[in-house]
Amino acid sequence: MDAVISPNARHADASDVNIERTQKKRRSLGRRITLLMLLPSTLWFLLLLVMPLMIILVFSFGERSAVGGYAGGLTLANYLNLGSRAAAFSNTLVLAPLGTLVCLLAAYPLAYFLAVKTGKNRSLLLTLVIVPFWTSFLIRTYAWIFILSGKGIPALLASVGLDDVRLINTPYAVLIGIVYGYLPLMVFPIYVSLEKLDKRLLEASADLGASAFESLRRITLPLAAPGIITGVMLVFILLMGEFLIPAVLGGGKVFFVGNALVDLFLQSRNWPFGSALAMTLVTIMLLIIGVYLKLVARYGGKPGEGAL
Amino acid sequence: MWLRTYSTSLYLFLYLPIALIMLFSFNAGRSGLAFECCSVQWFGRAFSNPFIMEALGHSALIASCSAVLATLFGTLAVFGLQRAGGKVRMLFDALTYCAIIIPGIVIGISTLIAFISLFDLINPLLAQVIPGIPRLNMGFFTVVAAHSLFTMALVMVIVRSRVESLDKALQEASADLYAPPLETFWRVTLPQITPAIMAGFLLAFTFSFDDFIIAFFVAGPETTLPIYIFSSIRRGVTPEINAVSTVIIGASLALLFTSRYLQNRRSGASHA
Structure with missing residues (x-):
């Protein structure tokens, strides 16, 4: 100009x-x-x-040099070799969406409770949900070793006659760790959306003879939608790159792509293959988020304000 | 009614593990997983363990430095963007969301490789120009850099949403009353966004202090507290680690409640 x-x-x-x-x-x-x-x-x-x-x-298109690390090159070999880590991908692609879903189902009633049923002590109750989120993720995760390993829940179950229940180092342990770790992150955006809910709407809908389910479907859920969309995205994104929970509670038996990446970069030092794995992970994640947002937009939803 | 019961049990679910760690840190026995009442010896041991104290120091220093950088760079960028054109803003939006959306583990890996490649390139050159100079290596600065990238993006999102919700009328009023732009910024705009900047700083600090995965890749020989805790629980949970965790939980609780107290006093209303 x-x-x-x-x-x-x-x-x-x-x-x-x-x-x-x-x-x-x-x-x-x-x-x-x-x-x-x-x-x-x-x-x-x-x-x-x-x-x-x-x-x-x-x-990711290069070759591994003899001492580990990277040697130049232009090859698709790393990508073609991805099948050798198929287990990591299938674990991630099953447990990340499943974990997100369980998180959502567990978080929604609590968010609703906080937004609609609490009065004076709402601020305190809300803080109590956030507190765990502000304490170390690693510490909160390893706490479950106490509960899930032999002397915890399995010992309790054994005392009522259920012997030989193994929890630690199973997919269930990882799933519990996921729900525990990411619950606050799911509760909060849903709460923010529901907070705007005018309680009189629910009363009006009940007065007009709507069942509780009808009110949920026609009033509460549409209002909560932006928060649900945001919460699901936040949790899913974080779960796709998860390393700690499977490492601590999965004991090397239940591993995510993240665990494969740590192995490839820090132990076996196969950088090119690791890079291909990382690029694939990011691509899959972006694809899923893209499709998810498209679907959401088709039904007229849009993500709500950020959490935290 | 069932909703209240459900919520109560969810709170139990959220706090049971934390309570267990705290309880087990007062263990009189040596085992991490069996409890005998009661002793504070493990707190003493933890505080006299040089490795733990060193890791704690590193973590605190890294978190402070990266949070300061992130807050400074992020806030500057938000105000710079207010003055910049639409294309620049879109570019920054894209970069910010990239930094937030890409998994921490990928950020960790890629910065690790980038730093190693960069250092391999620079170190021979440096050695030629200034003989005897110590080689650049992974450590304190690489962790600070990698943390501050992600937290800068967080600060930008938080501060920007506050800046955009500001009432423009106040700034116009100030200009109408012949305040120079800088004074308007200093006396009208800045006081309104200080809470957002502080929130950004706290979030950045907490993220960096808690982060395991990025530091795991880029810390090189440097040990941060999460790295120390991770490697010790691999060898088995000890009461000493529980004691350290209890202290950290206590400290973050104190920090959280202080910040909420300050925030409530400032605005007179509850902000979550």
Whole structure:
């Protein structure tokens, strides 16, 4: 825009030119300040996000060098070899959606309770849901070792005659860990949506003879939809990259793609194959989210405000 | 009625594991999984364990540095974007969502490889220019950098939503009363968004302090507290680790309630 000099400017007298000059100077100073403000974040994004992702994209087509690490090359071998980690993918693709679903089913009644049935102590109850989220994820996860290992629930069950129940290092343990870890993240956005619910709507619907189920379907659920959409997306995204829960509660028997990645990068040092695995994970995740958002949009929903 | 019962049992579900850790940290016996009442010896042991204290120090320092960077860069970017054109904003939106949506484990892996490749490139050059200079390596700075990328995106989202919900009339009023732009910013805009900036900082700090997976990849020989805890529970849960966890849980509770107290006092209403 600065380069365009209006035809009048050429004929303008000296004072006009001066004004235009100072304006131009001010504008370019303003622009420089804007650039300066955006510089650190741009640098960070380029150096720590764009460049690293480009590098693993390139690596995923490369070959493993003899000592581990990366040797140049252009091959699809890594992608063709993905089948050797099929178990990790199938575990992730079963347990991540299932975990999200169980989280949703467990969280919805609590969010509804918080939004509709609580009065004065709502703020406290809400804080109590958030508190676990602010304490270390790792600590909260390993706490389940106490409960699920031999001296916990299995011992209790044995005392009522159910012997030999194994929980730790099974998919059930991982599922419990998932629900426990991500429940607050699901409750919160749903609560935020339901908070706006006008209770009189429910009363009116009951007065008009609607059953509880009808009210749920026609009033509460549509209102909760944005929160549900957000919660499901947040939990699902985090679950797709999960490593800790299967590592701590799955004991190497139930492993996610995340666990395969740790193995490939830190133990067997097969970077190109690991890169291909990572790229595939991200692609699958983006595809699922894309389809999910399309479906949601088709039914007229849209994600609500962020949680946290 | 059943709703209340259900909610109560869900609260039990949420707090039972935390309560167990706290209980077991007062164990008088040596086993991590069997309880004998009661002793505080493990707290003493934890605090005199140099590895734990070193890891705690690293974690605190990393979390502080990365949260400061993230808050600074993120807030600057939000205000820069207010002045920038639509295309720049869209680009930044895309980058921000990328940083948030891409799993932490992939961020960890890719920054690990990027740093190693970069250092392999730079180290020989550096050694030629300044002989005897220590080699660049994975450690404190790489963790801070990787954490601050993700948390910067978080800060940007939080601060931006606050900035966009600001009442423009106040700024216009200030300008009408002949306040220069900088003064309007300092006395009108900034006080209104300070809570969002503080919330962003706290979230960034907590994320960095708790993060295991990114640090696991990029920390190199550096040990953070989550890395220490992870590697010790692999060898078996000890009362010492439970004691450390109890202290951390207590500290984060104190932090959370303080911040809520401050927030409530400031706005007079409850914000979650």
